[in-house]
Amino acid sequence: MKSFRKELVIHYPRRRGYLNLTPQVEAALAESGIREGLLLCNAMHITASVFINDDEAGLHSDFEEFLERLAPELPHEQYHHNGFEDNADAHLKRQIMGRGVVVAVTDGKLDFGPWEQIFYGEFDGLRNKRVLIKIIGD
Amino acid sequence: MKSFRKELVIHYPRRRGYLNLTPQVEAALAESGIREGLLLCNAMHITASVFINDDEAGLHSDFEEFLERLAPELPHEQYHHNGFEDNADAHLKRQIMGRGVVVAVTDGKLDFGPWEQIFYGEFDGLRNKRVLIKIIGD
Amino acid sequence: MKSFRKELVIHYPRRRGYLNLTPQVEAALAESGIREGLLLCNAMHITASVFINDDEAGLHSDFEEFLERLAPELPHEQYHHNGFEDNADAHLKRQIMGRGVVVAVTDGKLDFGPWEQIFYGEFDGLRNKRVLIKIIGD
Numbered sequence: 001m002k003s004f005r006k007e008l009v010i011h012y013p014r015r016r017g018y019l020n021l022t023p024q025v026e027a028a029l030a031e032s033g034i035r036e037g038l039l040l041c042n043a044m045h046i047t048a049s050v051f052i053n054d055d056e057a058g059l060h061s062d063f064e065e066f067l068e069r070l071a072p073e074l075p076h077e078q079y080h081h082n083g084f085e086d087n088a089d090a091h092l093k094r095q096i097m098g099r100g101v102v103v104a105v106t107d108g109k110l111d112f113g114p115w116e117q118i119f120y121g122e123f124d125g126l127r128n129k130r131v132l133i134k135i136i137g138d
Numbered sequence: 139m140k141s142f143r144k145e146l147v148i149h150y151p152r153r154r155g156y157l158n159l160t161p162q163v164e165a166a167l168a169e170s171g172i173r174e175g176l177l178l179c180n181a182m183h184i185t186a187s188v189f190i191n192d193d194e195a196g197l198h199s200d201f202e203e204f205l206e207r208l209a210p211e212l213p214h215e216q217y218h219h220n221g222f223e224d225n226a227d228a229h230l231k232r233q234i235m236g237r238g239v240v241v242a243v244t245d246g247k248l249d250f251g252p253w254e255q256i257f258y259g260e261f262d263g264l265r266n267k268r269v270l271i272k273i274i275g276d
Numbered sequence: 277m278k279s280f281r282k283e284l285v286i287h288y289p290r291r292r293g294y295l296n297l298t299p300q301v302e303a304a305l306a307e308s309g310i311r312e313g314l315l316l317c318n319a320m321h322i323t324a325s326v327f328i329n330d331d332e333a334g335l336h337s338d339f340e341e342f343l344e345r346l347a348p349e350l351p352h353e354q355y356h357h358n359g360f361e362d363n364a365d366a367h368l369k370r371q372i373m374g375r376g377v378v379v380a381v382t383d384g385k386l387d388f389g390p391w392e393q394i395f396y397g398e399f400d401g402l403r404n405k406r407v408l409i410k411i412i413g414d
Contacts (some may be wrong), residue, residue: 044389104272113182251320
């Protein structure tokens with residue numbers, strides 16, 4: 001069994017938004033040389049997500065409105081966590097969107113359906129954060 | 139390390155609903171001959187989910203009402219994604235329910251608790267969709 | 277490829293709450309002897325979750341309020357599932373928080389960011405429940 005590990009560093013220029021990581025994940029998979037196995041891609045921070053959905057800007061606006069409806073940022077003082085912090089909403093939004101994804105690796109490629117793309121979801125940006133890619137297989 | 143891959147094709151006859159995939163996943167595991175490892179089962183489409191919960195029709199009605207409350211289908215024009223599409227709600231519902239599951243394989247079986255069953259959740263049906271099963275192990 | 281399996285038994289003394297499982301998962305990983313691979317940790321019951329977030333009591337109070345807003349326990353009779361049961365809300369809360377997590381194993385350690393901790397989320401407690409740890413790798 002082979003294993004491969006890579007970190008991506010992300011600095012998102014606003015508090016919230018989405019980045020398509022698929023090209024970077026594909027590059028890591030190619031670098032690994034693994035042809036058959038499983039690939040884990042996860043946010044290493046608990047106010048961010050890695051998830052799979054559509055690369056469509058309108059949908060990302062819908063995610064923003066949906067998450068703000070379910071776990072609004074403001075007022076900050078509505079949350080117990082926000083004594084010294086202001087990011088409780090980001091911890092909640094991350095639970096809805098998920099920490100990460102496991103993707104099948106087949107014939108050296110991400111084994112995806114027609115529209116699947118891997119996204120980083122930032123809910124408390126404006127600072128460096130990391131994404132982990134771990135691949136195991138042969 | 140062995141690996142095994144199988145696709146299931148699903149055509150759900152309504153826009154939304156749930157299908158128990160457990161027998162098909164168990165059959166794929168038996169076919170693989172893998173006794174110890176991890177099994178990934180995921181929707182290959184971004185308006186559907188694979189998740190683990192109870193095989194109980196009342197609960198599935200509760201899922202429908204819960205998801206319609208958090209991300210209602212109508213009116214379609216409430217969503218930015220719905221310029222040429224009408225399925226933004228399905229992309230949101232899928233985020234709550236998840237893309238897929240990873241299940242332990244022990245002694246050649248799905249290593250499940252007493253009530254765990256694998257479900258396909260369709261949120262934009264009436265057309266062919268695929269589910270991926272990938273198993274790695276020995 | 278090596279594989280390792282362990283069950284944790286949990287008896288949470290209230291209907292809902294959170295337990296930090298990280299020390300027990302780290303102990304299982306050390307016991308396994310696996311240095312590179314993937315670790316799955318999941319609830320074996322469908323009214324509980326295993327997820328990764330912050331070890332901060334204020335945030336856990338925020339989770340409680342958030343989940344009660346999205347899927348309130350009471351009145352029990354609002355749910356179709358609650359004919360003979362009273363825990364439909366727990367099945368829904370578990371979908372938001374997730375069934376389990378997959379964690380990279382690197383150099384014999386959980387490959388975590390600075391604040392990641394593994395939690396058990398109980399939504400229908402007061403009885404014995406199990407958590408599964410499965411590790412594969414070398």
